[in-house]
Amino acid sequence: MINPISLAFKEAKKEKRPALITYTVAGDSSKKQSLEILKAISNYADILEVGVPHNTPVADGGQIQTSAYRAIKNGIKMNDIFKIVSNFKKSKNSKPVIFMGYYNMIFQYGENNFLKKCKKSGVNGLIVVDLPWPENKIFSKKCKKNSINFVQLLSPTTSNKRLKSITKDSHDMIYYISMLSTTGGKLKVSPKKILTNYNKIKKISPKKNCVIGFGITEKTISNFKNTDGLVVGSQICKEITRSLSNRQNPVINVSKIVSKLKKKIS
Amino acid sequence: MKLKKGIPVIDQVDRLGFWGGKFGGNFVPETLKKPIDDLEIQFNKLKNDKNFIVERDKYFENWIGTPTRFIKLNNLTKYIGGAQIWSKVVSDANGGAHKIYNATVHCLLAKRSGKKVIIGDTGAGYAGKMLSMAAKKFGLKCKIFMGAKDIKRQQPNVKAMKKNGADVIPVYSGSQTLVDAVSECMRYWVANCDTTAMCVGSTVGPAIFVRICGWSTSQISRELKTQLVNEFGDIPKKLKLYNCVGGGSSSFGFWNEFMDYDKKQVEFIGVEAGGPAKSNRHAAPLTYGSKIGILHGAAQYVNQNSDGQIEETESISAGLDYPGISPLHCFLKDTKRARYTAASDEEALKAYQIVTKYENLRPSLEPSHAFSVAIKEAKKLSKDTIVIINSCGDAYKDRGILEQKLGKKYDKSN
Numbered sequence A: 001m002i003n004p005i006s007l008a009f010k011e012a013k014k015e016k017r018p019a020l021i022t023y024t025v026a027g028d029s030s031k032k033q034s035l036e037i038l039k040a041i042s043n044y045a046d047i048l049e050v051g052v053p054h055n056t057p058v059a060d061g062g063q064i065q066t067s068a069y070r071a072i073k074n075g076i077k078m079n080d081i082f083k084i085v086s087n088f089k090k091s092k093n094s095k096p097v098i099f100m101g102y103y104n105m106i107f108q109y110g111e112n113n114f115l116k117k118c119k120k121s122g123v124n125g126l127i128v129v130d131l132p133w134p135e136n137k138i139f140s141k142k143c144k145k146n147s148i149n150f151v152q153l154l155s156p157t158t159s160n161k162r163l164k165s166i167t168k169d170s171h172d173m174i175y176y177i178s179m180l181s182t183t184g185g186k187l188k189v190s191p192k193k194i195l196t197n198y199n200k201i202k203k204i205s206p207k208k209n210c211v212i213g214f215g216i217t218e219k220t221i222s223n224f225k226n227t228d229g230l231v232v233g234s235q236i237c238k239e240i241t242r243s244l245s246n247r248q249n250p251v252i253n254v255s256k257i258v259s260k261l262k263k264k265i266s
Numbered sequence B: 001m002k003l004k005k006g007i008p009v010i011d012q013v014d015r016l017g018f019w020g021g022k023f024g025g026n027f028v029p030e031t032l033k034k035p036i037d038d039l040e041i042q043f044n045k046l047k048n049d050k051n052f053i054v055e056r057d058k059y060f061e062n063w064i065g066t067p068t069r070f071i072k073l074n075n076l077t078k079y080i081g082g083a084q085i086w087s088k089v090v091s092d093a094n095g096g097a098h099k100i101y102n103a104t105v106h107c108l109l110a111k112r113s114g115k116k117v118i119i120g121d122t123g124a125g126y127a128g129k130m131l132s133m134a135a136k137k138f139g140l141k142c143k144i145f146m147g148a149k150d151i152k153r154q155q156p157n158v159k160a161m162k163k164n165g166a167d168v169i170p171v172y173s174g175s176q177t178l179v180d181a182v183s184e185c186m187r188y189w190v191a192n193c194d195t196t197a198m199c200v201g202s203t204v205g206p207a208i209f210v211r212i213c214g215w216s217t218s219q220i221s222r223e224l225k226t227q228l229v230n231e232f233g234d235i236p237k238k239l240k241l242y243n244c245v246g247g248g249s250s251s252f253g254f255w256n257e258f259m260d261y262d263k264k265q266v267e268f269i270g271v272e273a274g275g276p277a278k279s280n281r282h283a284a285p286l287t288y289g290s291k292i293g294i295l296h297g298a299a300q301y302v303n304q305n306s307d308g309q310i311e312e313t314e315s316i317s318a319g320l321d322y323p324g325i326s327p328l329h330c331f332l333k334d335t336k337r338a339r340y341t342a343a344s345d346e347e348a349l350k351a352y353q354i355v356t357k358y359e360n361l362r363p364s365l366e367p368s369h370a371f372s373v374a375i376k377e378a379k380k381l382s383k384d385t386i387v388i389i390n391s392c393g394d395a396y397k398d399r400g401i402l403e404q405k406l407g408k409k410y411d412k413s414n
């Protein structure tokens, strides 16, 4: 059986567009609301990254940190996050879910327990920001055994040699970090340069779905129409923050943004 | 888990940077893999390069000022009436604390790799102050990340950083202390690692930073070994080395050269920050049995909740106010080479008062934690036992806190 993540890419390809991947933090701004947001944006997005909030994130910029701290302050726990996913998966237009988080959360849960719970609640993939290759070799194999896509990350600093080894050990999806930045940084590299690197990866590993993330917003997204997939995170988190401070409904505002993003790449 | 003899502890790591197979490592974003690899290659080469050692020693001698004093605290010894109390006055070093060794080495490395900017974290402000001094000396631009709470409570060091031309960047996230400063510094490095060198202020962070820092502060025990032989003709038969432990850089440096001695002869005692007596938000993960977790790129004992969220700590001493601890110390604890305990805020303050009453020495709040435990234990020890406390920082930076807590004007001449 083809896995749901690969299927999502396939569907997007049929429509001749990149897959749209959103990132929102589980429990932002509450458990209930983050579930509503997931349900609303899955009308437009193809794959949903669900951020597992952590309070010492070494790769996240201000917007995502704000979302994560908000969620933690509201008392979100790992088991609540699994519950959010399983509830989301029961909704009729659910989409594949990828957890994005830091290794300590998995480590404390226990790798095997964590994967069991992922499977049970319907998590389809994992991005572990601070478990790079080759440190992730054993864990990514475990993921594969459990039919969970371990998404390897690549960055502009990744050497060609590393690139080859990492793509070889990757599953169906790989994630290219567009520039040297934490999440939420302004795009400081030209789209052309990003696409050159993207094409280099595709050449080495043509069969894998490669998505680009970091610095992708409404303003920049249309530069990357000829790719497998695009991740938008900080702009969405920022919109939640903005909505809350204007006493507006984040669910409505966020789904508006995601619908616009979708239009720009369709 | 076993400590090997004849091999420096900083080199007792496996291929992935783990001590004892489980402490340390490199839990970092992909972007940092290359700069970390580059630094590792550079350091592994230079630490065996005679010219580099000569260069390092030149700066250590002429600029930092080596050796720092090794003195007997006669009045304190008399007052306590047990073991002989000595101190290694590391606060003699240029800038007033041991943080200068690591800062100098990092600047030397940055210079050689052609970097123009160096960034660092700081808690007590010493790591930041020293990095700003070294950066100025070597013509590097400098940015220091510091928790907003620490900026308030360690003003003298903040002023010094600014005077040296460093940008001091306040960090408002989380508890606004060292843990947040290190996170923010690492984030900045993720975004700027192509042009910028990073210095981690203690023996924490990804494995290479632990190794460089431990290698640098080991100057302290190299000096002490010579001083002991000069004083006693040999390494004393009963020697106890007390040191406060925040991240663990001063303690590791104070102990390193004595690693291979039997612990019955040379015992290491690490003193963590117990926090206010009435609080349970201690900064003493080794003493109170915290679980292993990942913090700032390394596996270590760390205060955290069951989910893996890092817990906030509380200590009167900004330099010790950190929820984690060096992988080196986790290794020394589990191999039973060192013993760890904690002193509370109140105990540290009391020790500060005792030391300053009897001696012409003003340990900052960090080493006051070590003095507290040493004073207590020395009472019960024989006269031929040599107790040495590393007085690794000067209290001037704490004068605001001391005036407030002790209700007495801080007198510089003491």
Ligand SMILES: Cc1ncc(COP(=O)(O)O)c(C=O)c1O
Pocket (backbone or CB within 6 Å): B097, B098, B123, B124, B125, B126, B127, B201, B202, B203, B244, B245, B246, B247, B248, B249, B250, B251, B318, B319, B320, B364, B366, B367, B392, B393, B394
């Ligand atoms: C004087 C002094 N002592 C001790 C420490 C604790 O750090 P470490 O355990 O790395 O020596 C600090 C840290 O800022 C410090 O300034």
